[in-house]
Amino acid sequence: MTGTFSKFKSDQIPAYLLALLLIVSLLAPVLPLQDPLLMDTASRFAGPSAQHLFGQDEFGRDILVRLIFAIRNSLIVAFAAAVLAGIFGTALGVLAGYSRGLTEMLAMRFIDIVLCFPPLLLAMLAVTLYGPGPVTLIPVLAIVFVPSFTRVAHASVLSVRSQDYVEAVRSMGASNARVMFSTILPNIAGPLIVQFSFTVAVTVVLESGLSFLGLGVLPPAPSLGLMIGTGRATLAQAPMLLVWPCAALTAMILILNAFCDDLRDRLDPKSSKIRGQ
Amino acid sequence: MSIAETTSKPGLSISGLNISFRNKDGWTSVVRNLGFDIAPGETVAIVGESGSGKSVTALSVLGLLPQQATRIEGSIRLGDKELLSLSPKDLKALRGNEIAMIFQEPMTSLNPTMCIGEQIAESIIAHRGISKAEAKLEAIRLMEKVHIPSAARRYGEYPHQFSGGMRQRVMIAIALACKPALLIADEPTTALDVTIQAQVLNLIKELQEEEGMAVLFITHDMGVVAEVADRMVVMYRGDVVEEGTTTEIFANARHPYTKALLSAVPQLGSMSGSNDPQPFAIYDINTGLATDAAVLKSTVDMSEILLEVKDLSVRFPVQQTIFGKVTARVHAVENVSLTLARGETLAIVGESGSGKSTTGKLVTGLLHPTAGKVEICGKPMRSDTRQSLSRSVQMIFQDPFSSLNPRLTVGRAITEPLRIHKLATETQRDEIAASLLTRVGLSPNIAKRYPHEFSGGQRQRICVARTLALKPSVIIADEAVSALDVSVKAQVVNLLLELQQEMQLGFIFISHDMAVVERISHRVAVMYLGEIVEIGPRAAIFSNPVHPYTRRLIEAVPVPDPSRRRDRHKITDSEIRSPVRAGDYVVPTRTYREVSPGHLVQEVGPEWAA
Numbered sequence: 090m091t092g093t094f095s096k097f098k099s100d101q102i103p104a105y106l107l108a109l110l111l112i113v114s115l116l117a118p119v120l121p122l123q124d125p126l127l128m129d130t131a132s133r134f135a136g137p138s139a140q141h142l143f144g145q146d147e148f149g150r151d152i153l154v155r156l157i158f159a160i161r162n163s164l165i166v167a168f169a170a171a172v173l174a175g176i177f178g179t180a181l182g183v184l185a186g187y188s189r190g191l192t193e194m195l196a197m198r199f200i201d202i203v204l205c206f207p208p209l210l211l212a213m214l215a216v217t218l219y220g221p222g223p224v225t226l227i228p229v230l231a232i233v234f235v236p237s238f239t240r241v242a243h244a245s246v247l248s249v250r251s252q253d254y255v256e257a258v259r260s261m262g263a264s265n266a267r268v269m270f271s272t273i274l275p276n277i278a279g280p281l282i283v284q285f286s287f288t289v290a291v292t293v294v295l296e297s298g299l300s301f302l303g304l305g306v307l308p309p310a311p312s313l314g315l316m317i318g319t320g321r322a323t324l325a326q327a328p329m330l331l332v333w334p335c336a337a338l339t340a341m342i343l344i345l346n347a348f349c350d351d352l353r354d355r356l357d358p359k360s361s362k363i364r365g366q
Numbered sequence: 367m368s369i370a371e372t373t374s375k376p377g378l379s380i381s382g383l384n385i386s387f388r389n390k391d392g393w394t395s396v397v398r399n400l401g402f403d404i405a406p407g408e409t410v411a412i413v414g415e416s417g418s419g420k421s422v423t424a425l426s427v428l429g430l431l432p433q434q435a436t437r438i439e440g441s442i443r444l445g446d447k448e449l450l451s452l453s454p455k456d457l458k459a460l461r462g463n464e465i466a467m468i469f470q471e472p473m474t475s476l477n478p479t480m481c482i483g484e485q486i487a488e489s490i491i492a493h494r495g496i497s498k499a500e501a502k503l504e505a506i507r508l509m510e511k512v513h514i515p516s517a518a519r520r521y522g523e524y525p526h527q528f529s530g531g532m533r534q535r536v537m538i539a540i541a542l543a544c545k546p547a548l549l550i551a552d553e554p555t556t557a558l559d560v561t562i563q564a565q566v567l568n569l570i571k572e573l574q575e576e577e578g579m580a581v582l583f584i585t586h587d588m589g590v591v592a593e594v595a596d597r598m599v600v601m602y603r604g605d606v607v608e609e610g611t612t613t614e615i616f617a618n619a620r621h622p623y624t625k626a627l628l629s630a631v632p633q634l635g636s637m638s639g640s641n642d643p644q645p646f647a648i649y650d651i652n653t654g655l656a657t658d659a660a661v662l663k664s665t666v667d668m669s670e671i672l673l674e675v676k677d678l679s680v681r682f683p684v685q686q687t688i689f690g691k692v693t694a695r696v697h698a699v700e701n702v703s704l705t706l707a708r709g710e711t712l713a714i715v716g717e718s719g720s721g722k723s724t725t726g727k728l729v730t731g732l733l734h735p736t737a738g739k740v741e742i743c744g745k746p747m748r749s750d751t752r753q754s755l756s757r758s759v760q761m762i763f764q765d766p767f768s769s770l771n772p773r774l775t776v777g778r779a780i781t782e783p784l785r786i787h788k789l790a791t792e793t794q795r796d797e798i799a800a801s802l803l804t805r806v807g808l809s810p811n812i813a814k815r816y817p818h819e820f821s822g823g824q825r826q827r828i829c830v831a832r833t834l835a836l837k838p839s840v841i842i843a844d845e846a847v848s849a850l851d852v853s854v855k856a857q858v859v860n861l862l863l864e865l866q867q868e869m870q871l872g873f874i875f876i877s878h879d880m881a882v883v884e885r886i887s888h889r890v891a892v893m894y895l896g897e898i899v900e901i902g903p904r905a906a907i908f909s910n911p912v913h914p915y916t917r918r919l920i921e922a923v924p925v926p927d928p929s930r931r932r933d934r935h936k937i938t939d940s941e942i943r944s945p946v947r948a949g950d951y952v953v954p955t956r957t958y959r960e961v962s963p964g965h966l967v968q969e970v971g972p973e974w975a976a
Contacts (some may be wrong), residue, residue, distance in 0.1 A: 147948075213701070252768045253764070253765055253768040254770055256732060256761075256763065257763060259732055260756060260759075260761040261756055261760070261783040261836070262754070262755075262757065262786055262787065275771075276771065276772065317975065
């Protein structure tokens with residue numbers, strides 16, 4: 090394991106890029122950046138310059154700074170929602186898959202009900218009821234993605250629980266909680282992590298979509314969806330205003346997916362990567 | 367043989383065959399300088415353990431090895447055709463037409479969404495180009511030929527409606543569809559029950575005589591070799607170590623590896639006259655010298671009963687009406703009673719569906735009985751006492767590849783029971799892991815490694831070490847050695863016997879392998895369809911089997927002695943019946959008769975009247 094991180098390898102690029110994204114987003118408030126809300130109407134639609142590397146938008150705000158803060162907002166919402174969905178969804182799925190019977194029936198039918206609602210519709214409903222903003226967005230997105238975690242966890246538990254080593258731990262006198270969370274859970278982590286990556290990526294898209302519609306992050310706070318929405322209006326004058334947030338969104342999702350794919354390979358003890366071959 | 371001589375089918379001739387696989391560091395040689403001939407109508411067996419190159423050889427004959435990653439040199443001739451120089455297209459035409467193969471797993475080698483008859487007919491149409499209606503008739507004829515009862519009716523049934531033995535018959539029917547010159551059988555009976563194995567071997571021999579084809583039989587089981595093969599080739603890690611007629615090699619093996627292999631094969635009847643278990647003599651593969659098996663002292667202490675099972679039953683509903691009324695049940699275990707004394711080994715034998723594994727699970731508390739009770743050291747096993755009683759009962763599983771958690775290091779896996787019961791400190795646990803590993807014959811340094819780095823035998827030793835961590839008094843071994851190679855099997859059996867000597871453990875040894883059971887057990891219980899049909903001291907059961915099922919079971923065990931080949935006409939084509947009964951099935955009251963002290967036999971019911 091020690092040698093793996095000391096040498097640079099091309100398959101670690103997504104990890105480095107994601108680390109960069111996370112560090113920049115986390116440190117954004119303390120970095121020597123301009124205020125993303127600071128307007129400079131004199132230089133509306135100004136092109137790139139030394140002070141404003143990506144140029145300025147329709148209110149003369151710095152596009153690069155706004156992109157950084159938009160990514161930060163997206164990631165906060167996406168990770169918070171995915172973590173919440175992951176915890177509740179997995180717990181429900183493991184419980185349903187392990188205990189079978191009535192628990193399984195109730196849990197899976199509940200999931201089916203949630204699945205009946207199109208995610209965007211459910212989010213719009215909640216936003217209309219409780220008002221837009223991250224405080225509504227995070228729990229709503231979490232509920233939307235609970236079923237996918239439950240399904241993945243449930244299906245994986247069904248295949249793992251029939252393995253002899255689960256039976257073996259039970260025969261040693263382990264409690265049900267121990268069997269579920271210290272024996273079964275690590276063995277279904279692979280698909281769940283992939284599901285997590287997928288959820289973060291989809292949440293980023295969904296959050297942008299809602300913001301685009303004006304139901305997510307509220308202006309003037311920066312958000313990729315909002316930026317795409319306003320950029321569309323000025324496409325003829327300043328096409329780069331649309332290109333930058335779109336590129337940022339695409340890159341972010343690609344990085345997330347590539348990283349989690351690699352992570353899954355690494356987490357598998359049978360994979361050759363861990364042995365440094 | 368006379369039929370074979372009159373037909374003009376070609377034989378197989380292999381000479382100077384070398385096979386190498388490409389891996390990261392270049393080429394690894396897996397088969398070296400292999401050569402043998404099979405005449406039409408003759409059966410040659412390739413014998414060897416895992417990794418000997420026997421299956422690779424079979425695949426090379428069929429041209430099924432991946433072309434990019436394999437290098438094959440030498441010559442494989444079928445009649446006057448050189449198979450190695452054939453184009454992929456010609457090879458494809460050859461497969462199925464002139465060479466056919468049957469595989470080990472009849473469960474996975476049939477398409478589950480196609481009915482049986484069509485799968486046979488499909489193969490006939492593909493190779494002979496006859497019409498659908500003709501192919502159907504031909505398929506039914508083939509099904510009759512492989513003794514599938516009421517073939518015309520079962521033509522439209524699906525694979526899941528067929529038992530393992532019946533599916534293997536279907537595979538044989540497909541293989542025979544085009545009257546091949548060569549049949550390759552790769553461990554065709556390994557996954558089957560012993561009585562079914564006897565039937566399938568019988569069938570292959572019978573068809574071979576009719577068709578006059580050459581048979582290449584690949585197996586690790588010396589008993590099967592003695593039963594079917596005219597000549598045999600013994601392979602060890604890619605080399606042929608010995609070759610000759612079966613009679614000759616069994617009577618007078620020259621190579622140390624062949625000797626080791628033969629000595630590790632349990633011989634039914636070799637234990638008459640002794641009441642205690644007997645370890646295997648271990649041969650050194652390099653020198654051929656035998657380490658004599660230690661004579662064991664008796665460990666049984668009848669004064670202390672470790673385990674008592676009384677009238678245990680478990681039934682599972684399999685079919686219900688929408689109102690919840692059960693219309694069919696599996697009677698997995700029915701009125702089973704048994705006891706186990708300290709230091710005693712009780713073997714439970716039976717075939718699939720006999721309820722032997724379920725009995726093991728009931729004893730460990732993994733399943734709850736429908737009726738009856740289990741007492742461990744005088745304390746009843748209930749859901750509230752299971753946790754504490756599990757310290758005295760531990761279990762070893764059949765498949766060493768799935769019974770270890772792939773995410774735990776060996777050291778952690780072994781001390782997992784201590785963690786569950788919150789015993790010992792972290793440093794003490796490490797010490798315990800090291801000493802247990804040493805105890806089962808492994809190096810204590812492996813504690814930091816993961817299970818997938820070890821072979822089946824090593825993993826099974828790790829499992830044994832894990833069961834010992836809590837110092838239990840009873841160990842349930844559920845087919846614990848069935849998945850292992852013969853020589854490894856002998857070593858693990860010896861290890862279990864040693865541990866019993868040392869710690870006076872009580873073993874419940876669940877197995878279908880009568881020959882191993884004879885070696886290891888003090889007493890034997892024979893189960894059939896969930897019931898114990900015969901129970902008693904091992905010597906009594908093997909020398910004087912009374913129940914018809916016990917007799918059938920013992921007769922079906924292949925004898926590793928070609929001179930004592932069975933009379934094939936004795937074997938009936940009966941299937942193992944299913945323990946699924948109608949919802950209103952009333953369990954018949956069974957009475958037992960004492961044949962000799964401790965030897966009880968169930969009064970034979972009307973279903974056994976032949």
